[in-house]
Amino acid sequence: MLTQMAVDLRAARALCREAGRLKEAGDPATIIETCAAKYLASTAAVRAALDTVQIYGATGCSTEQPVNRYLRDAKIMEIIEGSSQIQEVLIAQHALASVGAPAASRVKGEA
Numbered sequence: 001m002l003t004q005m006a007v008d009l010r011a012a013r014a015l016c017r018e019a020g021r022l023k024e025a026g027d028p029a030t031i032i033e034t035c036a037a038k039y040l041a042s043t044a045a046v047r048a049a050l051d052t053v054q055i056y057g058a059t060g061c062s063t064e065q066p067v068n069r070y071l072r073d074a075k076i077m078e079i080i081e082g083s084s085q086i087q088e089v090l091i092a093q094h095a096l097a098s099v100g101a102p103a104a105s106r107v108k109g110e111a
C-alpha cells in the first residue's frame with residue numbers, strides 16, 4: 001500500500017507539472033492534460049486515504065485520528081471541478097478523437 005502511495009504521488013506530481021508547463025506555454029493540450037492530472041491525483045488521493053484507514057487498523061475511522069478527515073477531503077477532490085466519471089468521459093473522447101474515431105456524444109456542460 002505504501003509503495004502504491006509513493007508511486008501514485010510521483011505520477012500525480014509529474015502530470016500536474018506537465019499540465020502547468022503546457023499552460024505556461026499556451027498549449028491547447030493544457031485542458032486534456034489538466035483533466036488527466038486531476039483524474040489521477042484525485043483518485044490516487046482517495047486510494048491513499050482508504051488504504052491509510054486500513055493501515056491505522058481499529059483506529060482508522062476514529063475521530064481522534066486525522067485519517068477520516070483525509071478520506072473525506074480526498075473524496076471531495078474526486079467530485080468537484082468535474083467528477084471522476086466526467087473526466088473519464090472527456091479523456092476517453094479525447095483518446096478516441098486522437099485516433100480518428102467518430103465524435104462521441106458531448107458531455108453535459110462541455111464547451
Ligand SMILES: Cc1cc2nc3c(=O)[nH]c(=O)nc-3n(C[C@H](O)[C@H](O)[C@H](O)COP(=O)(O)OP(=O)(O)OC[C@H]3O[C@@H](n4cnc5c(N)ncnc54)[C@H](O)[C@@H]3O)c2cc1C
Nearest residue numbers: 075076079080081082083084085086087088089106107108
Ligand atoms: C462535498 C461536495 C463539495 C462540493 N464543492 C464544490 C465546490 O467547492 N465548488 C463547486 O463548484 N462545486 C462543488 N460541488 C459540486 C460538484 O461539482 C457537483 O456536485 C458535481 O460536479 C456533480 O454535478 P451535479 O451535482 O450537477 O450532478 P450531476 O451532473 O447530475 O451528476 C451526478 C452524478 O452523476 C455522474 N455523471 C453525470 N454525468 C455522467 C456521465 N455522462 N457519465 C457518467 N457519470 C455521470 C457524476 O459523476 C455524479 O457522480 C461539491 C459537491 C460535493 C458533493
